[in-house]
Amino acid sequence: MIESAARKISGAHLSGQHEQASDLELARRARGGDESAFAEIVRRYSPRVFRVASRFFRRREQVEEAAQEVFLKAFTELDSYEGRGSLEGWLTRITTRTCLNLLRSMKRRPELVISELAENESTWLDAHLAGAATERHEAAERSLVAADLADRVLATMSPDDRLVLTLIDGVEASVKEAAEVTGWSEAKVKVQAFRARRRMREALEKLLAGTRKRRPQET
Amino acid sequence: MKDEHIINMLESAPFASLTERELVVVTAHCAACATCQRAYEAARISALLLKERASERVEPSPFFQTRILAALRERQAANEAWSFVRLWKSAGALVSSMAALVALLAGLTFLAPTTQPAMPQTVASVSTPYSAEDVVLSQDDLSTEQMTDGQVLTTIYGTDDDQTR
Numbered sequence: 277m278i279e280s281a282a283r284k285i286s287g288a289h290l291s292g293q294h295e296q297a298s299d300l301e302l303a304r305r306a307r308g309g310d311e312s313a314f315a316e317i318v319r320r321y322s323p324r325v326f327r328v329a330s331r332f333f334r335r336r337e338q339v340e341e342a343a344q345e346v347f348l349k350a351f352t353e354l355d356s357y358e359g360r361g362s363l364e365g366w367l368t369r370i371t372t373r374t375c376l377n378l379l380r381s382m383k384r385r386p387e388l389v390i391s392e393l394a395e396n397e398s399t400w401l402d403a404h405l406a407g408a409a410t411e412r413h414e415a416a417e418r419s420l421v422a423a424d425l426a427d428r429v430l431a432t433m434s435p436d437d438r439l440v441l442t443l444i445d446g447v448e449a450s451v452k453e454a455a456e457v458t459g460w461s462e463a464k465v466k467v468q469a470f471r472a473r474r475r476m477r478e479a480l481e482k483l484l485a486g487t488r489k490r491r492p493q494e495t
Numbered sequence: 496m497k498d499e500h501i502i503n504m505l506e507s508a509p510f511a512s513l514t515e516r517e518l519v520v521v522t523a524h525c526a527a528c529a530t531c532q533r534a535y536e537a538a539r540i541s542a543l544l545l546k547e548r549a550s551e552r553v554e555p556s557p558f559f560q561t562r563i564l565a566a567l568r569e570r571q572a573a574n575e576a577w578s579f580v581r582l583w584k585s586a587g588a589l590v591s592s593m594a595a596l597v598a599l600l601a602g603l604t605f606l607a608p609t610t611q612p613a614m615p616q617t618v619a620s621v622s623t624p625y626s627a628e629d630v631v632l633s634q635d636d637l638s639t640e641q642m643t644d645g646q647v648l649t650t651i652y653g654t655d656d657d658q659t660r
Contacts, residue, residue: 330553422547446549480537
């Protein structure tokens with residue numbers, strides 16, 4: 277509530293005059309140096325850019341940093357937006373490309389082993405291996421643990437694997453949509469997804485094997 | 496061979512997209528095959544994890560817009576400074592060579608006369624045949640074409656006829 281009020285106050289004076297303008301018109305004005313038009317683009321599409329960036333990064337500061345990079349890049353590349361597709365799609369492609377580059381520049385984690393898992397992560401794996409989610413935790417907490425664990429497993433994979441898994445298996449994008457967003461061919465998306473699934477499955481099989489070994493000792 | 500087929504089925508499409516019929520085939524096979532059972536469990540949990548991860552969202556902060564505009568101005572200012580540096584770098588060689596040329600000319604202007612050895616007057620007169628000294632000293636060389644004293648006086652004071660007029 278407070279956040280949305282603050283958002284309105286901070287953004288109103290910058291972009292209020294362009295609220296009715298079309299995307300193409302906004303892009304044209306922003307290209308001409310109209311800062312408030314660009315502010316309106318940021319206001320309109322920052323939720324979308326954040327949503328895409330948060331598929332790649334979990335920490336707020338990382339997502340914000342990526343989103344900032346996206347908008348600065350978008351500003352310098354506005355000339356290339358010709359209005360053929362939606363501005364949202366254009367920004368989504370820039371976001372995906374930027375996040376992928378940021379991931380590539382980051383150091384990849386080594387293989388994740390069972391001893392590195394937190395207790396709640398092991399419990400989550402145990403419970404789901406048994407075929408039912410534990411009732412000891414609230415649903416929201418379970419989701420958080422699962423997202424933490426997913427992030428740790430994904431951190432051991434290549435940026436391309438992460439991207440394709442998140443897009444196709446995570447947000448259920450079609451191969452065609454994934455190809456549009458990444459700029460890859462559909463054949464490449466399919467092959468990459470196939471290999472990424474295999475690598476993720478193998479990583480999890482190792483973790484689950486560790487969980488199975490540990491279980492009899494604990495009981 | 497059959498095992499590979501099951502694993503391939505798990506890997507060729509998202510787990511969530513497996514049809515009821517495919518799931519029946521997979522589970523039936525897994526009941527008799529430990530390797531595929533492990534692969535199936537891992538694929539199922541992998542799908543669950545990815546779903547949970549994808550459902551997480553970070554919303555933009557209220558001041559994100561202001562932050563972007565500030566960053567934009569900062570970057571533009573940096574670009575302007577950088578363009579000045581680039582301009583200076585490209586024009587620097589020209590400016591430096593011009594400065595060096597000016598310094599050289601100034602040096603020649605102020606320093607050259609004092610550094611040259613003093614030449615005797617006689618030598619100077621030899622090198623400049625129309626100097627005043629030369630004219631005085633070469634009075635003997637007056638040719639016959641030179642005006643006589645009478646002509647000079649006539650030119651200055653005029654003739655008697657002119658005075659009477």
